[in-house]
Amino acid sequence: MTHHINRPHLVVIGNGMAGCRAVEELLARDPNRYRVTIFGAEPHVNYNRIMLSPVLAGEKTFDEIVINPRDWYDGNGIELVPGDSVTGIDRAAQTVTAASGRTVRYDKLLIATGSDPFIIPVPGKDLPGVISFRDMKDVDAMLEAADKGGDAVVIGGGLLGLEAAHGLTLRGMKVTVLHLMPTLMERQLDEAAGWLLKSELESRGQTILTGADTAEILGTDHVEGVKLKDGRVIPASLVVMAVGIRPSTALAREAGLAVGRGIHVDDHMITSDPDVLAVGECVEHDGNVYGLVAPLWEMCRALADGLVEAPTGYRGSVTSTKLKVSGIDLFSAGDFSGGDGAEDIVLRDASRGIYKRVVVKDDRIVGAVLYGDTADGSWYFDLLKKQEDISDLRDLLIFGQAFAQGGGQADPKAAVAALSDDAEICGCNGVSKGEVVACIAKGAASLDAVRTGCKASASCGSCTGLVETLLAVTLGDAVQSGPKTMCKCTSFGHDDVRREIVVQGMRSIPEVMQKLHWSTPDGCSSCRPALNYYLLCALPGDYQDDQQSRFVNERMHANIQKDGTYSVVPRMWGGITSPRELRAIADVVEKYDAPMVKVTGGQRLDIFGIRKEDLPAVWADLNAAGMVSGHAYGKALRTVKTCVGSEWCRFGTQDSTGLGVKLERGFWGSWMPHKFKMAVSGCPRNCAEATIKDFGVVCVDSGYELHVGGNGGIHVRATDLLVKVATEDEAMHYAAAFVQLYREEARYLERTAPWIERVGLQYLKDRIVEDEVARDTLAARFWYSQTFSQDDPWAERVAGDAREQHAHMAAFTPIRTEELA
Amino acid sequence: MIGEWLDIGWLQEIPVRGSRTVPVEGGEEIAVFRTGDDKVFALVNRCPHKGGPLSAGLVHGHSVACPLHNWNIALATGQAKGEDKGCTPVIPAKISGGRVLICRASTLKAAA
Numbered sequence: 001m002t003h004h005i006n007r008p009h010l011v012v013i014g015n016g017m018a019g020c021r022a023v024e025e026l027l028a029r030d031p032n033r034y035r036v037t038i039f040g041a042e043p044h045v046n047y048n049r050i051m052l053s054p055v056l057a058g059e060k061t062f063d064e065i066v067i068n069p070r071d072w073y074d075g076n077g078i079e080l081v082p083g084d085s086v087t088g089i090d091r092a093a094q095t096v097t098a099a100s101g102r103t104v105r106y107d108k109l110l111i112a113t114g115s116d117p118f119i120i121p122v123p124g125k126d127l128p129g130v131i132s133f134r135d136m137k138d139v140d141a142m143l144e145a146a147d148k149g150g151d152a153v154v155i156g157g158g159l160l161g162l163e164a165a166h167g168l169t170l171r172g173m174k175v176t177v178l179h180l181m182p183t184l185m186e187r188q189l190d191e192a193a194g195w196l197l198k199s200e201l202e203s204r205g206q207t208i209l210t211g212a213d214t215a216e217i218l219g220t221d222h223v224e225g226v227k228l229k230d231g232r233v234i235p236a237s238l239v240v241m242a243v244g245i246r247p248s249t250a251l252a253r254e255a256g257l258a259v260g261r262g263i264h265v266d267d268h269m270i271t272s273d274p275d276v277l278a279v280g281e282c283v284e285h286d287g288n289v290y291g292l293v294a295p296l297w298e299m300c301r302a303l304a305d306g307l308v309e310a311p312t313g314y315r316g317s318v319t320s321t322k323l324k325v326s327g328i329d330l331f332s333a334g335d336f337s338g339g340d341g342a343e344d345i346v347l348r349d350a351s352r353g354i355y356k357r358v359v360v361k362d363d364r365i366v367g368a369v370l371y372g373d374t375a376d377g378s379w380y381f382d383l384l385k386k387q388e389d390i391s392d393l394r395d396l397l398i399f400g401q402a403f404a405q406g407g408g409q410a411d412p413k414a415a416v417a418a419l420s421d422d423a424e425i426c427g428c429n430g431v432s433k434g435e436v437v438a439c440i441a442k443g444a445a446s447l448d449a450v451r452t453g454c455k456a457s458a459s460c461g462s463c464t465g466l467v468e469t470l471l472a473v474t475l476g477d478a479v480q481s482g483p484k485t486m487c488k489c490t491s492f493g494h495d496d497v498r499r500e501i502v503v504q505g506m507r508s509i510p511e512v513m514q515k516l517h518w519s520t521p522d523g524c525s526s527c528r529p530a531l532n533y534y535l536l537c538a539l540p541g542d543y544q545d546d547q548q549s550r551f552v553n554e555r556m557h558a559n560i561q562k563d564g565t566y567s568v569v570p571r572m573w574g575g576i577t578s579p580r581e582l583r584a585i586a587d588v589v590e591k592y593d594a595p596m597v598k599v600t601g602g603q604r605l606d607i608f609g610i611r612k613e614d615l616p617a618v619w620a621d622l623n624a625a626g627m628v629s630g631h632a633y634g635k636a637l638r639t640v641k642t643c644v645g646s647e648w649c650r651f652g653t654q655d656s657t658g659l660g661v662k663l664e665r666g667f668w669g670s671w672m673p674h675k676f677k678m679a680v681s682g683c684p685r686n687c688a689e690a691t692i693k694d695f696g697v698v699c700v701d702s703g704y705e706l707h708v709g710g711n712g713g714i715h716v717r718a719t720d721l722l723v724k725v726a727t728e729d730e731a732m733h734y735a736a737a738f739v740q741l742y743r744e745e746a747r748y749l750e751r752t753a754p755w756i757e758r759v760g761l762q763y764l765k766d767r768i769v770e771d772e773v774a775r776d777t778l779a780a781r782f783w784y785s786q787t788f789s790q791d792d793p794w795a796e797r798v799a800g801d802a803r804e805q806h807a808h809m810a811a812f813t814p815i816r817t818e819e820l821a
Numbered sequence: 822m823i824g825e826w827l828d829i830g831w832l833q834e835i836p837v838r839g840s841r842t843v844p845v846e847g848g849e850e851i852a853v854f855r856t857g858d859d860k861v862f863a864l865v866n867r868c869p870h871k872g873g874p875l876s877a878g879l880v881h882g883h884s885v886a887c888p889l890h891n892w893n894i895a896l897a898t899g900q901a902k903g904e905d906k907g908c909t910p911v912i913p914a915k916i917s918g919g920r921v922l923i924c925r926a927s928t929l930k931a932a933a
Contacts, residue, residue, distance in 0.1 A: 525886035809841035810829035
């Protein structure tokens with residue numbers, strides 16, 4: 001290689017994708033310009049690091065992912081120094097020194113050290129069996145562990161972690177993925193796509209724990225398990241940390257180069273020293289660092305242009321991501337997170353497992369997330385990168401390139417009108433266009449009528465838009481709008497949503513939104529609280545509560561008042577209190593300077609004017625006196641009002657106070673479609689006003705009259721008599737059945753009065769009085785549900801659960817102008 | 822020298838689709854919101870309608886529903902949405918290195 005000796009010497013630190021690509025680009029421009037030496041820490045030739053996942057999964061061999069074999073180095077006169085990492089740069093002498101002691105002089109130095117895996121600093125992180133997923137050595141370690149079988153834990157549910165989990169699963173290990181954030185791949189995917197991905201991975205046998213915060217890695221000589229901060233322990237003979245990477249900058253920093261998050265470079269990839277360049281994941285350009293491969297290529301082009309003095313400059317990159325897990329199609333590009341003026345176009349097709357979301361701003365695509373069908377990913381990415389005006393395509397954009405550009409059909413109505421009569425409209429029920437049109441011709445003038453008439457759109461609902469268009473095409477203005485939908489986010493009504501939740505056993509809000517084709521990313525203030533309630537009612541103990549989908553009163557466990565302070569109502573069972581409780585309440589009023597205490601219409605004491613940040617302390621004081629939350633803030637059982645009954649009253653026929661206490665003890669904590677009040681009156685004089693309550697008992701000599709559907713609200717309604725029973729136990733049993741029927745069938749925010757007027761009293765009698773089996777089943781479901789709900793929310797919050805919701809995040813004290821002068 | 826941005830804490834300290842407050846001495850409280858897609862926004866903690874604390878509202882998309890009377894306020898502009906008319910002062914906010922920053926000058930101005 002003597003003929004190279006007089007050329008300037010380019011020394012490259014890093015034999016990875018960026019370092020070698022930069023050299024390739026350079027050679028393509030001028031193969032005779034530099035003498036090149038490449039130092040590599042790994043004992044390999046240049047390979048494609050992003051293909052390590054398929055190697056782990058057994059879909060590729062190492063030889064298949066080599067980019068530049070030995071011949072390439074030799075043929076281009078490049079000296080490769082493998083397995084020897086550079087340990088120091090002397091910029092004054094213009095030399096680098098490697099671990100072996102070897103020192104070489106450079107004219108131009110290129111740093112391409114890439115990035116290091118981020119190891120979370122927990123006890124046990126250095127145990128044998130804890131590895132990262134970064135190079136071929138890690139893959140070998142995983143393959144070796146997989147040969148022995150057993151349990152593996154992957155910490156990190158990002159791209160790399162999921163690919164590692166996939167590979168280990170295919171290699172026969174039982175894999176648990178721990179992810180700190182609530183959804184997988186939260187940087188690339190929105191919640192809906194993250195949920196689909198989680199479901200798919202779970203169906204492949206992986207256990208995915210989100211919101212899982214690692215506390216410690218357990219083991220003595222070798223890793224044995226992972227302990228989470230909530231105390232759960234997951235056994236593991238292999239732990240893969242894939243929580244992230246950070247630019248490898250130690251060498252550059254020690255050499256005195258300007259380093260921020262990465263090594264600072266300008267548009268020509270030059271560092272703060274004009275003879276030192278840097279490229280790849282180790283650099284920071286214009287405030288950005290990149291962990292994906294496409295930007296590397298763009299950087300290398302700019303760098304090579306600079307080296308041959310034809311500078312073009314690097315201007316930053318727009319990136320896209322695909323998950324390399326076989327059978328899962330997932331694409332994400334640009335900024336899908338919206339922002340000012342951004343609009344979402346969402347398509348959900350649950351039966352095919354497809355979710356697409358394109359974010360448009362000022363008639364240009366700024367981001368896209370595709371799950372299940374990524375065929376159009378490159379088309380969207382291209383429109384995004386070129387910043388093309390899509391206003392002409394907008395109506396059809398979400399259907400993809402073929403549809404949006406095919407045949408110039410810009411009008412979706414025309415497209416539907418042009419369909420042949422035997423074109424299938426509803427895949428679930430096999431209904432053709434001809435059958436839908438025939439159904440409409442026979443008089444079905446609304447979506448609901450079509451659903452009843454020919455079953456189209458009656459199952460998964462993904463063809464709802466098509467059916468609506470057919471209605472519009474066939475009938476023009478004569479279309480009747482269907483029953484009221486839950487809100488603008490869905491075409492389904494409350495009852496449809498409830499039915500689907502039960503039938504499909506759905507457990508979380510994102511799941512419902514996906515399967516029922518919600519048109520917004522995360523719903524609105526009307527549908528979210530309703531969905532949360534429907535889920536808790538359908539699957540008590542098994543659904544995922546979403547605090548952020550509850551109205552503020554239920555989130556704060558107190559009543560918000562007009563000035564932003566809260567009022568607090570402790571429970572007084574059946575309206576009875578004691579000196580101890582009264583003293584505790586009086587103390588709270590004084591201690592927290594509550595401006596008012598008021599006896600409520602339901603015989604409880606309401607303490608007003610408590611500040612949000614004082615709520616936990618107030619509850620702690622009340623808890624200490626044995627009092628629990630009165631749920632006066634919730635769509636829940638509030639009070640059971642009583643009179644004194646046979647114990648003191650000369651007219652009282654039964655122990656109304658005792659029954660009131662019993663009802664409140666049994667029913668407290670149960671969430672309802674709306675607020676729910678009970679009362680027990682000891683005689684027909686009705687001092688507890690039981691006949692304007694949701695459930696009222698009027699005691700008579702021969703037993704108990706059970707009344708339902710009373711309301712003292714805007715439209716005062718007296719109760720209807722449901723049935724008369726002889727014993728307290730029967731009264732309790734009927735109450736449970738009634739409450740459960742209301743919980744299961746009324747729409748969210750529908751009180752008992754309008755519900756009963758809607759379904760009719762006879763319907764209630766048929767279900768609860770005439771049908772003993774239905775009565776028993778309803779009551780059993782109610783008591784089962786109560787086993788999950790009778791925890792005092794105040795005590796939980798005082799114990800620290802989400803306590804920070806009450807505190808300020810920070811405080812700001814402005815510096816006064818005189819101090820600045 | 823006083824920086825342009827005021828660091829108020831980690832993004833993780835705000836619940837997803839939730840909000841936290843920052844009191845300003847001698848001025849109005851500020852509500853800092855985190856949306857479902859991990860963006861942050863800050864508004865004076867006061868609904869233009871009847872002064873409800875927006876920080877206690879339900880965050881959906883890039884809007885918040887006032888807890889008192891369910892007015893929907895756009896987080897980016899502070900404008901009431903739909904038929905309602907009114908505006909809440911906006912304080913520029915951003916995330917940097919996982920920290921939430923709000924604009925110091927706007928904080929002072931809005932709070933004055």
